[in-house]
Amino acid sequence: MIEVIFLxxxxxxxxxxxxxxxxxIKIGKEIILFDAGEGTLKQMEIAGLSPMxxxxxxxTHFHGDxxxxxPSLIQTMNLWHREAPLYIYGxxxxxxxxxxxxxxxxxxxxxxxxxxxxxxGEEVKGREYRIKPFQVLHGIPAFGYVFKxxxxxxxxxxxxxxxxxxxxGPWMKELERKGKVKVNxxxxxxxDVTGPKKKGAKIVYTGxxxxxxxxxxxxxxxxxxxxxxxxxxxxxxxxxxxxxxEACEVGRECGVELLVLFHRAPRxxxxxxxxEALKICPSAYVPRDFDRILVGNGNVVLKVR
Amino acid sequence: MIEVIFLxxxxxxxxxxxxxxxxxIKIGKEIILFDAGEGTLKQMEIAGLSPMxxxxxxxTHFHGDxxxxxPSLIQTMNLWHREAPLYIYGxxxxxxxxxxxxxxxxxxxxxxxxxxxxxxGEEVKGREYRIKPFQVLHGIPAFGYVFKxxxxxxxxxxxxxxxxxxxxGPWMKELERKGKVKVNxxxxxxxDVTGPKKKGAKIVYTGxxxxxxxxxxxxxxxxxxxxxxxxxxxxxxxxxxxxxxEACEVGRECGVELLVLFHRAPRxxxxxxxxEALKICPSAYVPRDFDRILVGNGNVVLKVR
Numbered sequence: 001m002i003e004v005i006f007l008x009x010x011x012x013x014x015x016x017x018x019x020x021x022x023x024x025i026k027i028g029k030e031i032i033l034f035d036a037g038e039g040t041l042k043q044m045e046i047a048g049l050s051p052m053x054x055x056x057x058x059x060t061h062f063h064g065d066x067x068x069x070x071p072s073l074i075q076t077m078n079l080w081h082r083e084a085p086l087y088i089y090g091x092x093x094x095x096x097x098x099x100x101x102x103x104x105x106x107x108x109x110x111x112x113x114x115x116x117x118x119x120x121g122e123e124v125k126g127r128e129y130r131i132k133p134f135q136v137l138h139g140i141p142a143f144g145y146v147f148k149x150x151x152x153x154x155x156x157x158x159x160x161x162x163x164x165x166x167x168x169g170p171w172m173k174e175l176e177r178k179g180k181v182k183v184n185x186x187x188x189x190x191x192d193v194t195g196p197k198k199k200g201a202k203i204v205y206t207g208x209x210x211x212x213x214x215x216x217x218x219x220x221x222x223x224x225x226x227x228x229x230x231x232x233x234x235x236x237x238x239x240x241x242x243x244x245x246e247a248c249e250v251g252r253e254c255g256v257e258l259l260v261l262f263h264r265a266p267r268x269x270x271x272x273x274x275x276e277a278l279k280i281c282p283s284a285y286v287p288r289d290f291d292r293i294l295v296g297n298g299n300v301v302l303k304v305r
Numbered sequence: 306m307i308e309v310i311f312l313x314x315x316x317x318x319x320x321x322x323x324x325x326x327x328x329x330i331k332i333g334k335e336i337i338l339f340d341a342g343e344g345t346l347k348q349m350e351i352a353g354l355s356p357m358x359x360x361x362x363x364x365t366h367f368h369g370d371x372x373x374x375x376p377s378l379i380q381t382m383n384l385w386h387r388e389a390p391l392y393i394y395g396x397x398x399x400x401x402x403x404x405x406x407x408x409x410x411x412x413x414x415x416x417x418x419x420x421x422x423x424x425x426g427e428e429v430k431g432r433e434y435r436i437k438p439f440q441v442l443h444g445i446p447a448f449g450y451v452f453k454x455x456x457x458x459x460x461x462x463x464x465x466x467x468x469x470x471x472x473x474g475p476w477m478k479e480l481e482r483k484g485k486v487k488v489n490x491x492x493x494x495x496x497d498v499t500g501p502k503k504k505g506a507k508i509v510y511t512g513x514x515x516x517x518x519x520x521x522x523x524x525x526x527x528x529x530x531x532x533x534x535x536x537x538x539x540x541x542x543x544x545x546x547x548x549x550x551e552a553c554e555v556g557r558e559c560g561v562e563l564l565v566l567f568h569r570a571p572r573x574x575x576x577x578x579x580x581e582a583l584k585i586c587p588s589a590y591v592p593r594d595f596d597r598i599l600v601g602n603g604n605v606v607l608k609v610r
Contacts, residue, residue, distance in 0.1 A: 062410035
C-alpha cells in the first residue's frame with residue numbers, strides 16, 4: 001500500500017489556490033518526489049511530510065514550474081544534518097541544469113547529491129519498487145515516469161496448509177525467507193500455501209505532454225496522472241500540452257483504474273475546471289493540493305484534505 | 306506616500322504560517338522588491354500585486370531564502386509579454402549567481418534582465434526615490450538597503466499668496482514647473498508661497514546581519530526593518546544574525562519611527578514570538594505575511610490583513 005500526496009496540482013505558475021507540480025509517493029517511511037516546483041518545501045511542511053524522508057527526486061523536464069523547489073529542499077536537509085545521499089534523476093541536460101541551480105548562491109550540502117541523466121527505459125530500483133522513464137512530447141527533453149511497487153506474496157492459507165497435512169509453526173518464517181523449505185521430508189514452496197499474489201501499485205505520471213499512445217506503458221495502471229492543462233482545444237492552441245478530452249481518451253485506451261487530471265492552467269478556478277472537466281470525462285479525478293490517494297492491491301482510495 | 310507590503314516575514318526556511326523574505330515597496334504604480342525568496346510569486350498573487358509592476362529587485366545576499374523566487378517572477382513576466390527591462394541589484398557575486406540561476410533550465414526571457422553588482426554607497430536613482438546599499442555583517446558579501454522617497458513641496462498657502470498681493474491663477478502652474486516666476490514684475494519662488502516640505506518616506510532594510518551601528522544610515526528612518534531572527538542569545542549562538550534585543554537597541558540608537566522585527570526563525574510560532582518579542586522591545590512591530598504599512602510625510606500607518 002502506497003500513498004500519493006499532491007503537493008501542487010497546477011501548472012505554468014502558481015495561483016492563490018494551488019501550487020505548481022509536486023507529487024510525493026510515500027512507500028513505507030520513504031518519500032519519492034516526482035517534480036518539485038517552487039514552493040514544494042512549504043507544501044511539504046503544510047502536508048506534514050519531512051524532506052528528510054525524501055530518497056529520490058524525479059524531474060520530468062526543466063521548465064521552471066517543475067524543478068525550482070529543489071534548492072530549498074536540499075538546504076533544509078543540510079540544516080537538519082542529513083547524511084544519507086539524495087538522488088536526483090531527469091532527462092538529458094539534468095546534470096548541467098542542477099549544477100547551475102546549486103551554483104546560484106552560497107550552497108554547500110554536507111551530504112552527497114547524486115544526479116543522474118536517465119535514458120528511456122532505464123530502470124531505477126528501490127527495495128520495494130522500480131521506476132522507469134519514458135519519453136513524452138513536450139518540445140524539449142522530457143520524461144514521464146512509471147512507478148511500480150513490487151508485487152507481494154498472498155497471505156498464508158490455513159486450509160492449504162492443513163490439506164498438506166501440516167500445522168502452522170516456525171517453518172513458515174523460514175519458508176517466507178527462503179521461498180521453499182522441507183517439512184517432514186516434503187518440499188514446500190511459498191506459493192503452495194499462500195493465497196493469490198497482492199498486486200503492487202502502478203502509477204504513471206506523464207509530466208507535461210501532448211497526448212500520445214501509452215498502451216504498453218500505462219496498461220493496468222492504478223493511477224494515470226496526466227497533463228490536462230486546458231479545457232478546450234482553443235485554449236490549448238499549439239502548446240505542448242493536453243486537453244481534458246485528450247487525457248481522457250488516453251486513460252480510456254489504457255484501461256487505467258483512475259485518471260487524474262493534472263497541471264491545470266492558472267486561468268481556471270478549481271470549481272470551474274472541475275465542473276467542466278467532469279462533463280467531458282465523468283470518471284476522472286480532479287485533485288486539489290494536499291489531496292491524498294491510497295493505492296494498493298488493485299484498490300484506489302481517495303482521501304481529500 | 307508609499308506602501309510597504311510584507312510578502313514573506315520569516316527566515317531560513319518557510320513554515321506553514323509564513324514565507325521566506327520578500328518585501329514590496331509600492332510607489333505610484335511601480336513595485337520595488339527587496340529580496341525575493343522562494344514563493345514570492347505566489348505571495349504576490351495572494352496579495353494582488355502584479356509582477357509586471359516590478360521595476361527593480363534588490364537582493365541583500367545569496368542565501369537561498371533571499372533570492373530563489375526570482376526565476377518564476379521573470380518567467381511570469383515573460384508569459385505576459387513584458388517588454389520593459391527588469392533591473393536586479395545585489396552585492397559582489399550577483400552577476401554570476403543570477404546567470405547560473407537563469408541557466409538552470411529552459412529559460413529565455415524576451416525582455417532585458419539587467420544585473421548590476423553594487424558597491425557600498427552607490428546610488429540607484431528612480432524618478433521618485435533613491436536607493437543605496439550598505440554593507441552588513443553576515444559572513445558573506447551582504448547588503449542592507451536605504452530607500453528614500455523624494456521630499457515634495459508643501460501645499461500652496463493662500464495666506465502667503467494674498468500677503469504678497471497676488472491672486473491664485475495660471476502663474477501657479479508655471480511656478481510649480483520652473484521653481485520661480487515673475488508676476489507683476491515681482492520674482493516669486495516656490496517656497497515663498499508654499500507650506501513646509503513634505504518629507505519623503507525613508508525605509509531601511511538590513512537583510513540578515515549581526516547588530517552593527519546604523520547611526521549615519523538609519524537616522525530619522527520611518528521604518529527600520531531589522532534582522533531579529535532569534536529571541537535569545539542562546540538560540541542565536543554564533544550565527545550571523547541578530548536577536549530581538551540587539552535589533553531593539555539599534556533601532557533606539559537611530560531614533561527610527563518604527564522598528565520592524567524581521568526574519569524570525571522557523572522554530573517560533575507567530576503568537577509566541579510576538580508575545581516574547583514585545584516583552585523585550587514593546588514599541589517594535591512584528592509583521593505577519595501580507596501586512597502593509599503606509600509611510601509618508603513622517604506618518605506611519607499599519608494595515609494588517
